[in-house]
Amino acid sequence: xxxxxxxxxxxxxxxxxxMQIMADRVAELTNDEIKIQIFPNAQLxxxxxxxxxxxxxxxxxxxxxxxxLEAFEESYSALNLPYIFASEEHFNNVITGDxxxxxxxxxxxxxxxxxxxxxxxxxxxxAQKPIMSPEDLKGVKVRVQxxxxxxxxxxxxxxxxxxxxxxELYSALQQGVVxxxxxxxxxxxxxxxxxxxxxxxxxxxTMIPSVVVISNCAWDAMTAEQQEAMxxxxxxxxxxxxEAWNAASDAAxxxxxxxxxxNIHTVDKAPFAEAVLPMHEEVAAKSEHLADLxxxxxxxx
Amino acid sequence: xxxxxxxxxxxxxxxxxxxxxIAFSIGIATTVTFFLFMGVDQSLFIVAQxxxxxxxxxxxxxxxxxxxxxxxxxxxxxxxxxxxxxxxxGGRLPGALAHCNVIANMMFGSISGSAVASAAAVGGVxxxxxxxxxxxxxxxxxxxxxxxxxxxxxxPSATLIVYSLITGGTSIAALFVAGYVPGILMGVGLMxxxxxxxxxxxxxxxxxxxxxxxxxxARDAVLPLGLIVIVMGGIISGVFTATEASAAAVxxxxxxxxxxxxxxxxxxxxxxxxxSAVTTSVVLLxxxxxxxxxxxxxxxxxxxxxxxxxxxxxxxxxxxxxxINIALLIVGTFMDMTPALLIFTPIFMPVVKxxxxxxxxxxxxxxxxxxxxxxxxxxxxxxxxxCSVGGTSIAKVIRPLLPFYALLFGLLxxxxxxxEISLFLPRLLLGYQ
Amino acid sequence: MRSFVDTLLKAVITVIFxxxxxxxxxxxxSRYILGTPSxxxxxxARFLFMWLALIGGAYxxxxxxxxxxxxxxxKLAGRPRAVLEGFSLAAVAIFVGMVMVKxxxxxxxxxxxxxxxxxxxxxxxxxVYGAIPFAGAIILYYCAIFAFELWRDGPFRPDAGxxxxxxxxxx
Ligand code: NA
Ligand code: NA
Numbered sequence: 051x052x053x054x055x056x057x058x059x060x061x062x063x064x065x066x067x068x069m070q071i072m073a074d075r076v077a078e079l080t081n082d083e084i085k086i087q088i089f090p091n092a093q094l095x096x097x098x099x100x101x102x103x104x105x106x107x108x109x110x111x112x113x114x115x116x117x118x119l120e121a122f123e124e125s126y127s128a129l130n131l132p133y134i135f136a137s138e139e140h141f142n143n144v145i146t147g148d149x150x151x152x153x154x155x156x157x158x159x160x161x162x163x164x165x166x167x168x169x170x171x172x173x174x175x176x177a178q179k180p181i182m183s184p185e186d187l188k189g190v191k192v193r194v195q196x197x198x199x200x201x202x203x204x205x206x207x208x209x210x211x212x213x214x215x216x217x218e219l220y221s222a223l224q225q226g227v228v229x230x231x232x233x234x235x236x237x238x239x240x241x242x243x244x245x246x247x248x249x250x251x252x253x254x255x256t257m258i259p260s261v262v263v264i265s266n267c268a269w270d271a272m273t274a275e276q277q278e279a280m281x282x283x284x285x286x287x288x289x290x291x292x293e294a295w296n297a298a299s300d301a302a303x304x305x306x307x308x309x310x311x312x313n314i315h316t317v318d319k320a321p322f323a324e325a326v327l328p329m330h331e332e333v334a335a336k337s338e339h340l341a342d343l344x345x346x347x348x349x350x351x
Numbered sequence: 352x353x354x355x356x357x358x359x360x361x362x363x364x365x366x367x368x369x370x371x372x373i374a375f376s377i378g379i380a381t382t383v384t385f386f387l388f389m390g391v392d393q394s395l396f397i398v399a400q401x402x403x404x405x406x407x408x409x410x411x412x413x414x415x416x417x418x419x420x421x422x423x424x425x426x427x428x429x430x431x432x433x434x435x436x437x438x439x440x441g442g443r444l445p446g447a448l449a450h451c452n453v454i455a456n457m458m459f460g461s462i463s464g465s466a467v468a469s470a471a472a473v474g475g476v477x478x479x480x481x482x483x484x485x486x487x488x489x490x491x492x493x494x495x496x497x498x499x500x501x502x503x504x505x506x507p508s509a510t511l512i513v514y515s516l517i518t519g520g521t522s523i524a525a526l527f528v529a530g531y532v533p534g535i536l537m538g539v540g541l542m543x544x545x546x547x548x549x550x551x552x553x554x555x556x557x558x559x560x561x562x563x564x565x566x567x568x569a570r571d572a573v574l575p576l577g578l579i580v581i582v583m584g585g586i587i588s589g590v591f592t593a594t595e596a597s598a599a600a601v602x603x604x605x606x607x608x609x610x611x612x613x614x615x616x617x618x619x620x621x622x623x624x625x626x627s628a629v630t631t632s633v634v635l636l637x638x639x640x641x642x643x644x645x646x647x648x649x650x651x652x653x654x655x656x657x658x659x660x661x662x663x664x665x666x667x668x669x670x671x672x673x674x675i676n677i678a679l680l681i682v683g684t685f686m687d688m689t690p691a692l693l694i695f696t697p698i699f700m701p702v703v704k705x706x707x708x709x710x711x712x713x714x715x716x717x718x719x720x721x722x723x724x725x726x727x728x729x730x731x732x733x734x735x736x737x738c739s740v741g742g743t744s745i746a747k748v749i750r751p752l753l754p755f756y757a758l759l760f761g762l763l764x765x766x767x768x769x770x771e772i773s774l775f776l777p778r779l780l781l782g783y784q
Numbered sequence: 785m786r787s788f789v790d791t792l793l794k795a796v797i798t799v800i801f802x803x804x805x806x807x808x809x810x811x812x813x814s815r816y817i818l819g820t821p822s823x824x825x826x827x828x829a830r831f832l833f834m835w836l837a838l839i840g841g842a843y844x845x846x847x848x849x850x851x852x853x854x855x856x857x858x859k860l861a862g863r864p865r866a867v868l869e870g871f872s873l874a875a876v877a878i879f880v881g882m883v884m885v886k887x888x889x890x891x892x893x894x895x896x897x898x899x900x901x902x903x904x905x906x907x908x909x910x911x912v913y914g915a916i917p918f919a920g921a922i923i924l925y926y927c928a929i930f931a932f933e934l935w936r937d938g939p940f941r942p943d944a945g946x947x948x949x950x951x952x953x954x955x
Pocket of ligand 2: 683684685686723724725726727728729730731
């Protein structure tokens with residue numbers, strides 16, 4: 051069987067490369083019984099559309115991220131909370147451990163299940179000035195993804211959340227339509243945002259992973275051995291991805307410093323973490339399941 | 352590989368030829384082809400989803416707004432004001448009225464973004480004037496037909512917005528700015544050809560206008576042309592996105608027509624809104640169906656198969672680009688601009704990407720190519736409207752059109768092979784890379 | 785009945801169009817004048833726009849204004865022309881019934897059932913997709929009327945005074 055996997059990154063993106071590693075490994079482990087054919091650049095639809103297709107068995111697999119998946123399965127919102135992870139180590143322990151597996155399995159009733167998490171690093175603020183404390187965000191127009199949690203986080207930090215599409219962000223930063231944005235360091239180089247901002251402040255507020263999902267139809271059609279092979283391949287590629295991502299992220303920071311003259315700042319995260327703490331309670335209040343998940347994540351470190 | 356290609360394009364071609372509306376022809380052909388890849392229920396599901404979700408774009412919203420602004424403008428005497436100003440600008444050249452027609456088409460087309468509206472509004476005024484001064488009606492109509500599509504290149508342009516969407520978000524600001532030089536070159540080139548013919552035929556030069564006339568004409572044209580300043584100034588300076596600029600265009604034309612010129616009243620607005628919505632939804636339904644079609648093409652690997660085929664034909668990128676241009680010119684003879692753009696952009700995009708061509712540059716090439724298409728028989732909206740308002744027939748207008756076709760083809764080659772013509776301005780003004 | 789449907793669609797289209805202009809205008813005002821950019825206008829505008837497109841498409845069907853190539857139809861008269869028109873109507877009706885009403889209906893039902901919400905407004909996605917089966921049902925209704933008129937009056941001829949716009953909307 052060939053499983054089609056749609057995602058919206060270009061084929062040279064680290065996540066694409068890691069999914070290719072997973073695909074190769076699955077084929078190897080199942081003697082080519084299960085093949086994954088990857089469609090980059092959203093050829094088969096946007097992230098939301100491919101999730102809907104996966105739910106209805108019109109597409110076998112898709113890659114989305116924890117932020118977009120909130121609309122389909124609430125468990126993912128625990129991962130999107132700012133400062134829920136104390137460190138990269140903590141984050142990795144969660145996504146590769148039992149909690150991660152529970153979240154991946156939580157959506158079976160919605161018609162799909164998660165297969166793999168891929169780190170996309172920690173997101174931080176960047177602007178024409180250093181953002182060293184929440185004070186520096188007062189009245190600042192910050193571009194956010196149009197998700198309630200991103201909006202709420204910037205509000206709690208004192209900024210003005212401004213949803214702007216990713217494609218328009220470069221010129222929006224250039225022309226001052228927004229003053230700041232938040233993303234991982236690779237945005238400085240791959241999207242050339244380093245050309246239009248001067249300072250990248252490593253406050254590392256969220257770690258929102260990519261998630262690969264598979265439809266129930268495709269999963270249930272596999273034998274237990276094939277399902278096990280898929281899990282093994284996913285874990286192998288996640289380990290490879292972690293190294294590849296860190297290398298790409300470090301390279302982006304070096305390049306931004308050297309060729310784009312971006313100042314990189316280390317930041318005291320405590321005041322940021324304190325300001326957004328109410329979000330943890332707000333999300334926990336949504337359901338017992340979420341409250342439990344958040345407690346378990348915090349207890350892991 | 353060949354089965355999906357033949358099923359998709361075969362069924363589409365047959366349905367279209369039998370007169371099934373194009374949007375539905377695309378939709379049916381797409382659904383039938385999806386049956387090759389998934390169950391019936393899944394196929395119905397994905398096509399339905401794409402028909403709506405393919406339109407989920409804030410950028411695309413600019414289209415109804417620009418069409419609405421154009422319709423509000425068309426109601427009043429905007430065409431007359433721009434023609435008077437064009438007379439001043441082109442009056443001292445041999446064949447003054449022909450030049451006036453071209454210049455007015457460039458200005459009116461820039462604002463309305465519609466070749467057909469421009470051909471009707473400007474040509475409708477110019478044809479009787481030209482006849483009175485002894486111009487051959489077929490020649491006048493040919494000038495009007497060839498020059499009315501300039502407004503599709505000169506921004507703002509709904510055509511370029513659709514191109515941006517279908518290519519996955521090519522910068523609209525860059526596309527708009529890139530259209531200026533090719534669009535103006537097109538107008539100037541047509542004026543040179545028209546001038547040569549007019550001089551040979553002894554068509555008159557207009558008398559030198561008095562300074563007061565110049566002033567009055569310029570003053571009348573300032574407000575309508577102010578729309579371009581607001582829209583393009585707003586986009587280039589980054590104050591507005593294209594969609595916000597289009598909403599500003601609506602408010603500006605509304606203020607102009609309701610308050611300043613008092614040419615329409617609020618009572619006229621529902622009809623104008625409905626008319627704009629109808630025009631818009633014709634294109635939007637086609638876009639939704641085409642996005643579904645591009646998905647089934649991706650499922651079948653069709654764009655890459657065609658790309659491999661074309662790239663395998665020759666090692667010479669110049670030859671491949673020529674082949675693409677000729678294919679598009681042939682498509683343009685019988686297909687309207689919108690479906691041609693929607694269907695052939697995703698097919699040729701992997702090829703031109705493989706050749707390292709810039710997507711903004713290809714957008715301009717594609718638009719210019721299809722601009723020629725709407726002037727050629729058997730199906731050509733500019734040709735039809737131009738003949739009808741010019742009081743001539745397609746048979747009569749073909750001969751005088753030939754030198755203009757030659758010029759447009761030359762310009763197409765120039766724009767294809769010299770990317771700087773398109774990319775120079777966006778690089779200069781927007782730092783486009 | 786026909787005039788009631790037409791009037792209803794016109795009213796819906798007008799209202800959506802006006803709200804859309806207001807929405808985008810508010811987005812600019814909130815950003816430059818109020819300094820607190822709106823976080824919902826973008827999504828609201830995008831989803832209203834999908835409704836506008838689909839309902840506008842249905843209304844346009846009622847006006848028979850969807851772009852088609854009529855080279856063949858124009859050459860024919862009488863029975864062959866009636867057959868061709870009947871074929872075209874049937875093709876549209878089957879497509880709309882299967883894809884827009886059935887497929888679209890399934891899409892609406894599934895998105896309601898799974899509880900999927902829109903990112904910014906957090907409203908059920910089913911309301912957004914509801915435009916598809918709704919527009920589909922109206923197109924089917926128009927197809928039925930046209931089929932009846934074809935059977936009663938023969939092939940459709942546009943009135944001479946009521947000239948059809950030529951070409952696509954982008955031309
Ligand atoms: Na224009
Ligand atoms: Na043509």
